[in-house]
Amino acid sequence: MKASLLPGEASLGVMGGGQLGRMFVHAAQSLGFRTVVLDPDADSPAGLVAHQHIRSDYLDVAGLTLLAQQCAAITTEFENVPAQALERLAQTRFVAPAGAAVAICQDRVAEKAHFAASAVACAPYAVIVSEADLLAVGDDLLPGILKTATLGYDGKGQVRVRSRAELAAAWSELKQVRCVLEQMLPLALEISVISARNAQGEIVQFPVQQNLHIDGILAVTQVPAPGVSAALQEQALASAARIAASMNYVGVLCVEFFILQDGRLIVNEMAPRPHNSGHYTMNACDLSQFDLQVRAMTGLPLVQPRLHSPTLMLNLLGDLWFSPAEPGVERTPAWDQVLALPGTHLHLYGKTSARPGRKMGHLNITAASAEQAESVARQAAALLGLAMDW
Structure with missing residues (x-):
């Protein structure tokens, strides 16, 4: 991308067609940018108001290729757009935020490590991947909140636990996927x-x-x-x-x-x-x-x-x-x-x-x-x- 894209001279793309994409499209259009949305839903809120709606899966090569052809710069409107799709787009177009940054936000384990690297305190926690991790949880982390490491939002993928028995039951309820147990704080x-x-x-x-x-x-x-x-x-x-x-x-x-x-x-x-x-x-x-x-x-x-x-x-x-x-x-x-x-x-x-x-x-x-x-x-x-x- 050149130093800047001036209003009215380029097309901007957004991965995701929800309400955040819709409001991004309105903001871009107010400056005269053409807008392109990639989303599989034919009735997506952003797709309904964009200049162009590419209806494809987020990892569909043909859809991503078309988006890159149509746009000078591309963003995302929700955190669960696959990071690898953003990385593929970045091979030919300016993508913000970058796939690597989105990948950190998509994974609670990577996210907490990043907070530590940024010298910002988070709640005490433990990563649970196996039965051994479950047994090794310190007593100080209970009561706590068990959260899936990925794909959780708006309270989904989270279970409050007060004891080891509840922790084991919650991990089973969450299909024993990789999780983070956070100490419940006042x-x-x-x-x-x-x-x-x-x-x-x-x-x-x-x-x-x-x-x-x-x-x-x-x-x-x-x-x-x-x-x-x-x-x-x-x-x-x-x-x-x-x-x-x-x-x-x-x-x-x-x-x-x-x-x-x-x-x-x-x-x-x-x-x-x-x-x-x-x-x-x-x-x-x-x-x-x-x-x-x-x-x-x-x-x-x-x-x-x-x-x-x-x-x-x-x-x-x-x-x-x-x-x-x-x-x-x-x-x-x-x-x-x-x-x-x-x-x-x-x-x-x-x-x-x-x-x-x-x-x-x-x-x-x-x-x-x-x-x-x-x-x-x-x-x-x-x-x-x-x-x-x-």
């Missing part, structure tokens, strides 16, 4: 940092985001983070920057952290892409995480984003499309009432059907103050029937 808060880094090593970051997860799925994000000291925010931003730099990362990277009850900061995991917790940037910042994804992969200037409004983001799952009074009967949520509230910004992902737990959209609320944003968010949550235990 958590106070969950936060995340989204960074954008280019090929020259320049990095910009959004403010620290405070997150609430319900059943392993992100439910609420607040910015500015109301429960996090300035010192801890600076530590999180610096840690995320080191993690990105130490793997020569190019693109948008989200790093999730825990704040423990004793005040320590512990890294949890990272995602080599834009993240749910950064969706607020679409309305509360002068540049969104997707704008910076486009800039990082094209070599366009990375400008420090500015938070211009306090904000709160509500994740919208498919459960909202079903009334508890009429199970199985799909309905349309009361969007008209929600949009009557000041500062509400609705983003639906264009998915053809709703189902419980499926990410269907998000609602951003911006206001002149954090208190006003939270007040409106609670009104919106009540209208939608969302839990308000935050």
Whole structure:
């Protein structure tokens, strides 16, 4: 790739056709780039809005060849795109993030080793590959959380265990695949940092985001983070920057952290892409995480984003499309009432059907103050029937 790809003069590709790809496509198109999506689903949200949709498997040679022919630079929209597919594309095209970086994020064992190499603390853990590893687990790691080393997301592939008997049963439940057992720590808060880094090593970051997860799925994000000291925010931003730099990362990277009850900061995991917790940037910042994804992969200037409004983001799952009074009967949520509230910004992902737990959209609320944003968010949550235990 030349020094930079100027708006309107090139095509950009994205591996994956989900909602993150859709929002990337919109951001790229706003700058005049042509967009190409590779995804096997004929109804993929990103494929429906891109200039071109290559419907093929992520490892299909013909599909990858066509994507490389059509695009000057290529990115990915979810972490489970095969790293070898990105490496193949990189033989002829600029790919950001690189396959090697994505491979680290795809494997919890490699990820934790990378955190250690970046001098960022994570929870004590043990790798379990065999019965011998299971028997060798130290008592100090229980109670803990057993996680599959690969393919886990949104709480999937994770089992909480309190004893050795529960640990053995959980490993069997997870089909005895390679796993990581993490010590369960007393958590106070969950936060995340989204960074954008280019090929020259320049990095910009959004403010620290405070997150609430319900059943392993992100439910609420607040910015500015109301429960996090300035010192801890600076530590999180610096840690995320080191993690990105130490793997020569190019693109948008989200790093999730825990704040423990004793005040320590512990890294949890990272995602080599834009993240749910950064969706607020679409309305509360002068540049969104997707704008910076486009800039990082094209070599366009990375400008420090500015938070211009306090904000709160509500994740919208498919459960909202079903009334508890009429199970199985799909309905349309009361969007008209929600949009009557000041500062509400609705983003639906264009998915053809709703189902419980499926990410269907998000609602951003911006206001002149954090208190006003939270007040409106609670009104919106009540209208939608969302839990308000935050």
